[in-house]
Amino acid sequence: MGNEKINSSRRKFLKSAAALAGASIGYTWLKSSQVLLFAVEPKDESLPWYGIVIDIEKCIGCGRCANACKKENDVPIEPFFFRTWIEQYTVKNDGSVEIVSPNGGIDGFEQTVPDEDIFKSFFVPKMCNHCAKSPCTQVCPVGATFESPEGVALVDEKYCIGCGYCVQACPYGCRFIHPVKKVANKCTLCYHRLKKNLVPACMEVCPTGARMCGNLRDKESKMVKFLKEHTTQVLRPNLNTGSKLYYNALSSEVR
Amino acid sequence: MEPHYQHLYEILSHAEGYIFPNEINLQWGILIVVYPFVTGLVAGAFILASLERVFKVRILKPTYQIALLTALSFLLVATMPLISHLTQPLRAYEIMITPHLSSAMAIFGFVYLWYLMVVLLLEIWFDYRQSMVVWANEKKGVMRWVYKILTLGVSDISPRTLKWDRKLGYIITVIGIPSAFILHGYVGFIFGSIKANPWWSSPLMPIIFLFSAMVSGIALVMFVYMVISYMRKKVIELNVLDTIGKFLFFALILDFTVEVLDQIHRIYVAEESFEIIKLLVSGKLYLTLFVAQGLVGTIIPLITLAFLQFYKHKIKLRKTMYFIMSILVLIGVYSMRWNVVIGGQLFSKSYSGFTSFKVGLIGLDGTLMAAFWLILPFGILAFLLWLLPPWKMVEQEE
Numbered sequence: 039m040g041n042e043k044i045n046s047s048r049r050k051f052l053k054s055a056a057a058l059a060g061a062s063i064g065y066t067w068l069k070s071s072q073v074l075l076f077a078v079e080p081k082d083e084s085l086p087w088y089g090i091v092i093d094i095e096k097c098i099g100c101g102r103c104a105n106a107c108k109k110e111n112d113v114p115i116e117p118f119f120f121r122t123w124i125e126q127y128t129v130k131n132d133g134s135v136e137i138v139s140p141n142g143g144i145d146g147f148e149q150t151v152p153d154e155d156i157f158k159s160f161f162v163p164k165m166c167n168h169c170a171k172s173p174c175t176q177v178c179p180v181g182a183t184f185e186s187p188e189g190v191a192l193v194d195e196k197y198c199i200g201c202g203y204c205v206q207a208c209p210y211g212c213r214f215i216h217p218v219k220k221v222a223n224k225c226t227l228c229y230h231r232l233k234k235n236l237v238p239a240c241m242e243v244c245p246t247g248a249r250m251c252g253n254l255r256d257k258e259s260k261m262v263k264f265l266k267e268h269t270t271q272v273l274r275p276n277l278n279t280g281s282k283l284y285y286n287a288l289s290s291e292v293r
Numbered sequence: 294m295e296p297h298y299q300h301l302y303e304i305l306s307h308a309e310g311y312i313f314p315n316e317i318n319l320q321w322g323i324l325i326v327v328y329p330f331v332t333g334l335v336a337g338a339f340i341l342a343s344l345e346r347v348f349k350v351r352i353l354k355p356t357y358q359i360a361l362l363t364a365l366s367f368l369l370v371a372t373m374p375l376i377s378h379l380t381q382p383l384r385a386y387e388i389m390i391t392p393h394l395s396s397a398m399a400i401f402g403f404v405y406l407w408y409l410m411v412v413l414l415l416e417i418w419f420d421y422r423q424s425m426v427v428w429a430n431e432k433k434g435v436m437r438w439v440y441k442i443l444t445l446g447v448s449d450i451s452p453r454t455l456k457w458d459r460k461l462g463y464i465i466t467v468i469g470i471p472s473a474f475i476l477h478g479y480v481g482f483i484f485g486s487i488k489a490n491p492w493w494s495s496p497l498m499p500i501i502f503l504f505s506a507m508v509s510g511i512a513l514v515m516f517v518y519m520v521i522s523y524m525r526k527k528v529i530e531l532n533v534l535d536t537i538g539k540f541l542f543f544a545l546i547l548d549f550t551v552e553v554l555d556q557i558h559r560i561y562v563a564e565e566s567f568e569i570i571k572l573l574v575s576g577k578l579y580l581t582l583f584v585a586q587g588l589v590g591t592i593i594p595l596i597t598l599a600f601l602q603f604y605k606h607k608i609k610l611r612k613t614m615y616f617i618m619s620i621l622v623l624i625g626v627y628s629m630r631w632n633v634v635i636g637g638q639l640f641s642k643s644y645s646g647f648t649s650f651k652v653g654l655i656g657l658d659g660t661l662m663a664a665f666w667l668i669l670p671f672g673i674l675a676f677l678l679w680l681l682p683p684w685k686m687v688e689q690e691e
Contacts, residue, residue: 116298117305118317125311137311137645164313173489179401180384181393199387200380202320203398209489211313211642215320217297220380276565277488293643 086253087189088227089282091261091270092163094289096248099124099161101143103240103249107165108144110228110239117141119214121225122165122240127291129157135291162285162292163249165240166191166212166225167273170280174204174213174224183222189254189282190229195221209274227251254282300651310646319638323652323663324374329480329502330509330630331371331666336477337510338364339413339469344540346466352536358420358683359521360514365413366674372405374666377657397486400479408476412469417681418445419462424686426450439680477506484633491566492573492637497555504548509626511541516619519612521678531608534615535601541622542598549591552629569644577647578636581628590625594618 107122108115117140124143128136128151136151149159172191175183182197183204198221205213205222216223228238236242241249252261270284273293285292304317342360345353376385392399426448429440441448478499484490485498495501515537522529559570574582597618601611639647653659 116301117314118298118301120314123314135645137643139311139314142314173487177396177398177487178393179396179398180387180391181396182387197384197387198381199384201378201398202380203396205315205320206638207487207489209642211315214315214318215380293645 082187083255085187087255088168088232088251089189089254089261089265089284090165090168090227091250091252091264091284091286093248093250093264093268093286094160094162095287096246097124097161097163098246098248099126099143099147100245101146102243102245103163104142105144106239106243107225110231111226113223114217116217119217119223121212121223122163125162125164125292126159127162127289128159129289129291130155131157133157137291158289160287160289162288163240164210164212165283166227167210167279167281167283168225168227170282171278173207173209173277173279177203177207179203186229188232190227190232191224192226192229193222193224195219198222209277209279300653304649304651307649308646310641311643312641312646312648313643316638316641317648319635319648319650321634321638322378322650322658323635323660324378324658324666326627326630326634327374327663327666328371328378329477329634330627331367331374331670332480333477333502333506333509333626333630334513334670335364335368335371335408335510336473336503336506337508337512338367338514339473339510340507341511341514341537341540343466343470343473346463347470350536352532355530355533356514356518356537358681358686359518359678360510361413361417361420362677362681362683363514363517363670363674364510365417366670366677368405368409368413369673370666370670372402373669374663375401377662377666397479397483401483404476404479408469408472412465412472416462416465416469418443419458419465421681421686422447422458423450423455424681427687428685474503478503484637489642490637491564492570492640493633495555497551497558501548501551501555504544504551505626505629507544508541508548509623511537511544512619512622512626515541515615516623517674519616519619525684529612531611534612538598538601538615538618541618542595542602545591545595545598545622549595566644569640573636573640573647577639577649578632582632582636585628586625586632589621590628594622594625 101124104120104123107113107120111121113119113121120142122142123139124147125137125139126143126147126149128138128149130136130151132155138147140147143161147161149156151159168185168189168191170185170189172185175185175191178184178198179201180197180199182199183191183193185191200215200221202215202222205215208224213222213224215221228236228240231238238249238251241251250261250264252259254262256262264286265284268286270286271288272279272281272284273288274281301317308317338360341353342357342364344350345357345360376382379385388399389402392402394400422444425440425444427450429437429444429448432440481499481502484493484502485495487493515534518533518537519529559567597614601614604611635650639650641647652663655661
């Protein structure tokens, strides 16, 4: 009996040791490949993990968000540089789609398609998706752009060499090279405001509350509750960017 | 309106359909067209040189050193268009000091240095060492010291040492072939790995870049060999041209096949991006893709080179045809780089419209600058041929 007991406990020990070794090797491999391919989801759970919700049904295309963003973040006023902008989609009765974004929507929109030809029309605000597996931070040759521990994609302006590879890698067209600073520029989710417990400028000024951001870990937050109650979708899910910008009522015409 | 942005307003007025507002300005201009073109010439010229050395294609001996020095001349310039296109060129060194290893671009500096320092310079050094020792003894004054310095003080030319020179040179060439493949396949990967861009994103990209590199490098060596022989008033050996022509023909077939395969695949699977790419190639890229790259750079040279495999009369005509074909092929490969780099940025990632591209003449990103980086290597080559003339080398015993 004694022998059997020892054997079985030894077997148990060996089994669990092997499992532990296997698991840790597996974990290390998984972790290292994550480091290689994607940004890592931070372990520090005391920090928020930011996500964004945009409710297309609520957007009225007033353009205040794009305007506020330019003012808050010192984005050149010329219509070639935007951290956020609004697109107007008009699906016509013949099935064709017209998309416009004059000056990023800052000056508002004018519907040029006659009413009788319109099947449906809606506005889509665009901004950085703050992807969890962001292709833009993956390709930066010097690591000047990175994801903050809170899951916000940022650029170190003192470090960026201005190669433009990140601009090429972003599938959403959210990056540009700042014409004055000569480095990559993009939405920071108003990181400087978040740190002071303020909401991003674009969300602050939205008159209909079409934009929200919040801590994805906080299951009680308004945003997570919204995600629970609505069917949302990210842009370009096929690219597996781990986008954390969730659209409500996203139409299939939007890319 | 600030004058600084005037050209952007002009482009904006030419935009078609819908493009994301940040896409109006092309990030990568003509310099990034020049960069893969130049790198490809290096890899291709080196591969032709190694044919002689490793695969013992003895007929190509007159082009061996020319090919190596051509590769070196272009390699010395290869990084310049890259660095001068950066908006922060003074920070370029960061890519070597703190490379971000998940980036396909981060390794370029190391691949480049490996190729320059370990492969090309070493191979040329082992090749020329004996001659440089002899020249150092023959020459007087400054040149004597120049050659002495170039030998790095290794002046032993006993048969045993020379045997080692040849052996080590051979080993380096053997290492050099995969290195050349890596150098240019890697450049293709920089584009092929961008999943956001359907015109670039393809696992075939490194292979396409590699084969087109071989095509362009072989054509360049053929061109340079003919020009050098002409300037030295030496006979252009027809059997050399025939052999290079044969390799050029095979490389072109491979290149053409892979590129057509890539397009057939795109057409057949007709993914989300298919419509916009169809509009791109039939519109903005029509001239550079179908005419310059397809007809002028591929079909005409393929037919002519095939014809020259059988047609063995009129020596002068054949030489002229080879000369013209080498230029056409170079134009074709340059157009291919253009179609990839510029073409990939002309359509919007919204797949709903196009921006336009106008190359400026002056400025760091202008045509003159690009032309400078393309002409400079020929100046370097002329200097290298003067410093290390292959035709004055001491005959090595095999």
